[in-house]
């Protein structure tokens with residue numbers, strides 16, 4: 001397994017390019033299943049999760065080609081096997097995003113249940129409930145969701161769907177299914193993440209009729225056919241937020257090219273309160289910071305967009321570890337998302353957890369050690385901690401990082417970090 005070796009203590013300077021968003025690219029690759037015409041996605045990030053999704057759709061009989069410049073051509077005209085097998089789903093929960101489009105276009109789908117994952121139990125009951133409201137008959141057998149239309153039905157039927165909680169991939173599954181359903185679907189309690197809006201824009205470019213994306217009520221008038229399109233994947237706000245935290249913590253002055261400050265309001269507000277300067281500018285966002293103990297620790301609660309993202313909790317915690325004062329962080333989305341805490345403590349951080357709450361007491365110095373990545377965002381938090389720690393930090397099991405960050409160590413090296421990949 002590859003590792004990262006980081007020699008901490010350098011400030012970061014220069015420019016870094018923000019890639020396309022993982023959490024937009026994954027549903028958008030699935031949206032291409034909704035049409036028999038060719039779809040082109042631009043700005044698709046080079047990530048393990050994208051490779052897994054390409055494998056999943058190719059396994060269905062879909063032609064999908066990825067070029068080095070981030071362009072992906074998909075042609076689902078020959079899709080023959082509307083199935084997502086356990087072997088692929090188990091490595092990436094987002095595979096459940098195939099369910100809505102397959103059901104909408106083919107009237108049947110067999111998708112493995114994702115099972116638990118490191119950060120929580122993460123059930124898919126809401127996905128099933130919503131698609132069932134549109135008429136799908138779904139049984140769970142042998143670890144698979146087997147879905148089909150009732151006898152004599154040609155299409156799903158529009159419905160009013162109110163989920164018990166806000167679910168991002170759930171909202172995406174319903175959007176894709178409703179785009180080809182008969183009649184109107186109204187999604188109440190819909191997720192408002194920028195990736196939802198980006199998916200909605202892509203579907204609209206394919207001929208879908210959608211209103212209200214970006215709010216908690218989305219209306220979709222189903223159409224009987226969607227066509228091909230070319231769509232550019234929105235910039236990754238979590239990657240950008242991770243770099244913002246890294247620069248704020250180490251100190252420095254970096255322009256994140258293509259970064260969308262307007263998608264990071266909650267994080268940027270906390271960074272400013274901590275003492276960093278963050279400026280939205282044409283084509284990007286600039287962060288300047290004196291780093292370390294010039295920062296003040298900031299408490300926050302993770303909530304759905306536009307609140308503080310759970311996907312930024314671990315990275316901001318790394319910053320809090322070396323700031324002045326004490327901060328309370330409450331994780332409200334996932335039940336087990338503090339696995340980075342013990343690893344940060346190995347680097348000298350002072351953190352106490354009690355259930356959903358972590359209390360971080362800032363300390364002037366972290367000291368390098370070997371730590372283990374446990375999930376995607378936890379890995380990014382350990383990288384940030386390694387960048388500020390004295391001496392050498394080795395982050396083991398970085399396959400988690402490779403799932404969701406496009407060339408992270410090369411990008412960090414480009415802005416002055418002393419970081420290298422140790423090949424297994």
Ligand code: UD1
Pocket residue numbers: 022023026093094120121122123124125126127128165166167168169170310311333334335
């Ligand atoms: C997406 C993101 C992930 C992010 C998360 C929360 C993608 C590919 N992944 O994950 O990076 O951390 O949103 O912002 O976009 N829940 C249920 N039943 C369901 C669905 C969800 O109980 O059927 C619960 C989950 O366990 C969790 C909460 O609802 O506690 C929110 O989960 P959800 O928004 O669905 O997360 P994902 O879409 O899986």
